[in-house]
Amino acid sequence: PPVGPSVSNHPPPRPLVVLDPGHGGKDPGAVGFSGTYEKHVALAVAQELKRELEASGRYRVEMTRTSDVFIPLEHRVDYAQARGAALFVSMHADALSDHGTRGASVYTLAATASDAQTAQLAQRENSADRFADPRFRALPPAVTQILASLVRRETRIGSVHLARDLVGQLHRDLPMLPNPARHAGFVVLKAADIPSVLVEMGFMSNPEDEAALRRPDHRARVAAAMRRAVDAYFAASDHVTHMAV
Numbered sequence: 001p002p003v004g005p006s007v008s009n010h011p012p013p014r015p016l017v018v019l020d021p022g023h024g025g026k027d028p029g030a031v032g033f034s035g036t037y038e039k040h041v042a043l044a045v046a047q048e049l050k051r052e053l054e055a056s057g058r059y060r061v062e063m064t065r066t067s068d069v070f071i072p073l074e075h076r077v078d079y080a081q082a083r084g085a086a087l088f089v090s091m092h093a094d095a096l097s098d099h100g101t102r103g104a105s106v107y108t109l110a111a112t113a114s115d116a117q118t119a120q121l122a123q124r125e126n127s128a129d130r131f132a133d134p135r136f137r138a139l140p141p142a143v144t145q146i147l148a149s150l151v152r153r154e155t156r157i158g159s160v161h162l163a164r165d166l167v168g169q170l171h172r173d174l175p176m177l178p179n180p181a182r183h184a185g186f187v188v189l190k191a192a193d194i195p196s197v198l199v200e201m202g203f204m205s206n207p208e209d210e211a212a213l214r215r216p217d218h219r220a221r222v223a224a225a226m227r228r229a230v231d232a233y234f235a236a237s238d239h240v241t242h243m244a245v
């Protein structure tokens with residue numbers, strides 16, 4: 001059968017943004033000087049950001065958790081993939097050994113993953129049933145591998161664009177870590193087909209960051225900055241159609 005974009009009279013569905021409040025349940029995350037739990041801060045900002053994004057009318061928003069429950073990292077990625085998320089944003093406020101360090105920072109998946117990780121990614125991405133689209137299912141494996149490689153590349157580009165937008169918007173209103181766009185091998189960023197970032201909104205190990213993140217007005221500023229970054233990401237048309245290979 002011919003491979004090409006399907007024609008439809010329906011407007012495209014609003015993109016799904018999956019928010020991932022870090023930790024939860026038996027895992028409190030970092031604990032601040034005044035006893036603030038990272039898991040509570042992460043959930044509070046995620047709920048605020050969900051309200052902001054939904055109020056714009058442009059997005060659908062789901063959260064990997066909406067209460068104080070423990071969810072394994074892999075399940076968070078699976079959750080986003082099962083729902084066909086357009087973006088995945090993990091939200092944290094961890095601790096550093098240096099209590100003087102403060103500010104927000106944004107993480108994308110490290111380009112130099114370990115060999116085991118790279119092998120795992122390749123295995124997942126080369127599998128034809130990673131693509132629910134029937135256009136892909138009918139294709140020979142070699143073509144599917146090429147498409148998977150294109151999707152992976154577009155995902156990487158999308159993640160970097162979103163991270164850049166987040167740093168730019170957070171920087172307007174919040175103290176930032178030096179070199180705030182960073183890379184690491186976070187498990188929750190390993191979806192091959194969903195641009196994914198992890199935001200450290202500040203550090204529980206820093207008394208000023210902790211005090212700020214306890215305040216609703218500060219959390220609202222963080223959420224507003226992140227909403228502006230999501231708007232900027234989708235306003236740039238070069239990566240929103242990344243699945244239309």
Ligand code: ZN
Pocket residue numbers: 022023029030038091092093094
């Ligand atoms: Zn965390």
